[in-house]
Amino acid sequence: MKLPRLLVTAMAAMLSAPALAGTVSSPDGRIVVTLDVTGEGVPYYSVERDGKPVITDSNLGFNFTDDDPMRRNFTVQTQISRESEHRWEQPWGERQFVVDHHKELAVTYAETDETPRTITVRMRVFDEGIGFRYEFPEQPHFQTANIAEELTEFNIASEGTAWWIPAGDWNRYEYIYSKTPIREVSVAHTPMTIRLEDGTHLSFHEAALVDYSGMWLRRMDGQRFRASLAPSSRGAKVVRDAPFDTPWRTIRIGDDAADLVENDLELNLNEPNKLGDVSYFEPNKYIGIWWGMIRGDWSWAQGENHGATTERAKQYIDFAAENGFRGVLIEGWNVGWDGNWFGNGRDYSFTQAYPDFDLEEVTSYAAEKGVHLVGHHETGGNIQVYEAQLEDAMAMNQRLGIDVIKTGYVADAGGIISCNADIKDECGEEIFEWHDGQRMVQHHQRVIEVAAKHKIAINPHEPIKDTGLRRTYPNWVAREGARGQEYNAWAKFGSGPDHAPTLVYTRMLSGPMDYTPGVLGLVGDNDMPMASTKAKQLGLYLAIYSPIQMAADFVESLEAHPKELEFIRAVPADWAESKLIAGEVGDYAIFARKDRNSADWYVGGVNDATERTLELAFDFLEPDTDYRATIWKDAEGATYLTDARHKIAYDSKTVKRGDTMSLWLAPGGGAAIRLEPIAK
Structure with missing residues (x-):
């Protein structure tokens, strides 16, 4: 099938004197975004839809731990406009083909002092919403950004209802959603969904979260929110050398709930597939030795009630083979579950099985039946221990034909055990990090890349939130994150x-x-x-x-x-x-x-x-x-x-x-x- 042509028009205007930034509209013209500076030189943006304000003037900028804020005394240096339309194919997904049609305005701001720093705000406007990011160019007066906080604001124009969960609390993303007036939100994880009084639906999130800290939304006053980055043990929440780009800040905009759901905004703001052929991953359904541990019938730890035994694994493999399930998840197979592993993970081995579970025999039996084991790597939040074993564990799984792995990070929100700001195979002193800080974003990226080298797909639980990176790394097939x-x-x-x-x-x-649906018995512990x-x-x-998709019940x-x-x-x-x-x-x-x-x-x-x-x-x-x-x-x-x-x-x-x-x-x-x- 011939794809629609790529339409790109570009215009650059070099301005010799201070000037106002411009506007950019969605392809259908309904959404209009303005980028501008205030009289004090504070960069800001605003969003209208059908001539009515959706986001009123909202400031842009940064605070740093070791430098003056990027907040005021800016003027517009350049503007670049373009339009793009093309269609791309997902290797798997909710739909096979995705259309990316947007208009873009990139505005570069420069400070007016004697050692000016510059920063570019790139705004893309789709019929379905907007996305914008900051781009830090290589420049003589600013080599390293030690970001204390991002000052991006979202000033919602009218009253409405919000659906949200708290950010910065102990239980990560695993909360019941609150439904409140916008003015009663405190600090929220994204996506945060809002329905305005006129029926307009909004969803606030981010796209392409790479080597950066996850963004929370902190209500400052009224209906004005500001980005709040997940903390770091280093003080600076993000440390990056220029040049670099931030993640995209996104707002889905629609007439109704369906407009939010049938929306590929974040996917379109991610880079195309970097892995090439990912046909080793087959969308599928699986069963597993899991619900019995969740209910308390079996244990992850070894003992008389140990769930992951060779005998039980073969029973589940037989059921999978007879009923067309490709995979069988086996949790608690490996050394390290004894004692208190929650937020600990110091004793885990990702290559050594318990004595009553013969990994070689089970994988061989599964292969004979045409079934694949779904591997399991619970870290207890100890990424120091996991990273030291990651290459060996992935290589072993590839050798055994295990091509999907469920990872886990069961620890309190600020209880991830790391070693230092740099990713190394071996490190000494333990440092505690947040589940969605820059260090954990780096960690998940590393896991995905090592897994891809061994043709393995990853399904993390207690993960960093999804921001559309499955487009760039299609072996990142699912997550929990709720x-x-x-x-x-x-x-x-x-x-x-x-x-x-x-x-x-x-x-x-x-x-x-x-x-994990499919609990037909409808009873828990x-x-x-x-x-x-x-x-x-x-x-x-x-x-x-x-x-x-799991059929989570007992066979x-x-x-x-x-x-x-x-x-x-x-x-x-x-x-x-x-x-x-x-x-x-x-x-x-x-x-x-x-x-x-x-x-x-x-x-x-x-x-x-x-x-x-x-x-x-x-x-x-x-x-x-x-x-x-x-x-x-x-x-x-x-x-x-x-x-x-x-x-x-x-x-x-x-x-x-x-x-x-x-x-x-x-x-x-x-x-x-x-x-x-x-x-x-």
């Missing part, structure tokens, strides 16, 4: 019925999540009930996207639900198209997704605590084609609140483009539909 399914095992209604439909419009705007119906566990496969429970297992076996993990066909932030989300490898469509999703009836339109189907719809849905009377959570109904019918379907969703419910073309 409150996952395990919380449903640890307390009655552990995450509540609203959590999953809120994730769709918040955390999921950053990228794929390994949420001590048989505590989950805030989910059985149909919702199926709907999660369509609502919470990942190219590696005995999966076997006991053959009709539900039929759907889990069939649903793809790779899509040609994805559309949100019904949904509101925090309430419900119903997707239509087209299989990349067939003509089948799948429809489904999740609901909050309010029962509702939706009219689903099948306008996305191919014309002049009948489809057989196989339906899994909440049965009459189902609710997450009682044992009726187990009530599920099955149906089938023929549908075509233009048809509608009435779908009832239970409190805490969901649905899943498979649509197969009927041959004529």
Whole structure:
């Protein structure tokens, strides 16, 4: 298929005297961004949409630990404008092809003193939102940036509602989302989602977070937010030598919730694939020796209840082979889990197995069955120990045919054990860092690059947040980075019925999540009930996207639900198209997704605590084609609140483009539909 032409127009205006910066609009003209300086020479930007302010004048700049702030006394030195349009293909993803069409304005500011420093702000404006970054050029008066804080502001123009989780607290990203007026936000992780009073939807995030500290959003006053960078043990939150670029600061802008979800802004602001052929990674589904440890039935540590035994691994491999699961995750296989490993990790070996787990025998058995082990590297937050073993561990996994690894960083937010600011294989003194500081960003980058050398894909838990780098490094296939399914095992209604439909419009705007759906038994530790119906566990496969999807339950429970297992076996993990066909932030989300490898469509999703009836339109189907719809849905009377959570109904019918379907969703419910073309 011939791709649309690349349209690029460039204009540079060298200004001999101070001048105002310019404006740049989205290709459709609805969004207009202004870059300017105040009378004191403070750089700022503002955003309008359809002639109404969205972001009012918001300052730009930096504070440093060893130099004067970059804050005022700037004038415009140059302006460069351009427009670009092209389409690119994802090796895997929510959709196969992504269109990148934007206009750009790059403004270089120079100080007016005798030793002027310069900085460029590059603004890209899409129909779907904006992204901008700072670019520090090589220059005589500024070689190294020791950044104390970034002074980027986001001054939201009107009142509205925010969905957010706290940043800078002990539990990383693993919180229930708060829904509050914008003026009640404190310090928030990104993505942070906002619905303005006029219905405009916004999402604040960042793209291409490389060798920099993660950005939080701190409300300063009213509706004015400022970037707040995750701390560092060095004092300076970021240390970089010029020339360098910061991550992009992004704002998705849309008329409704679907405009936020069907939006590739951050992906388009990342660089293209640097790894070349990544066909060694196959989007797939997996099972694992995991839920038993989460519930407390088995232990990660060795002993009579040890979960990861050779015998149990073979049992799970047999089930995977019989039911079409590519992978089997095995946690707790390696030395180091005994004692208190949380936030410790000093005793982990990533190449030595416990005596009751024969790694060579298990991987050989899996290969005979056509199954791949999913490796597991829990670090306990000790990246010093992990980095010293990283090359050997990845080489061993490549030799054994283990081509996907789940990593873990279970420690409090400021409890990562490092060695110093530089990445080295061996180092002495322990230093504690933040989960999303510059040192951890460097660490995750190193893991991805070493894994890629050995043709291994990575799925980190307790990770650095996703910022679209899966485009540049497609072996970075999924992450956790939110409150996952395990919380449903640890307390009655552990995450509540609203959590999953809120994730769709918040955390999921950053990228794929390994949420671990498919717990059909609907009970956690001590048989505590989950805030989910059985149909919702199926709907999660369509609502919470990942190219590696787990069926997280015990194999005995999966076997006991053959009709539900039929759907889990069939649903793809790779899509040609994805559309949100019904949904509101925090309430419900119903997707239509087209299989990349067939003509089948799948429809489904999740609901909050309010029962509702939706009219689903099948306008996305191919014309002049009948489809057989196989339906899994909440049965009459189902609710997450009682044992009726187990009530599920099955149906089938023929549908075509233009048809509608009435779908009832239970409190805490969901649905899943498979649509197969009927041959004529």
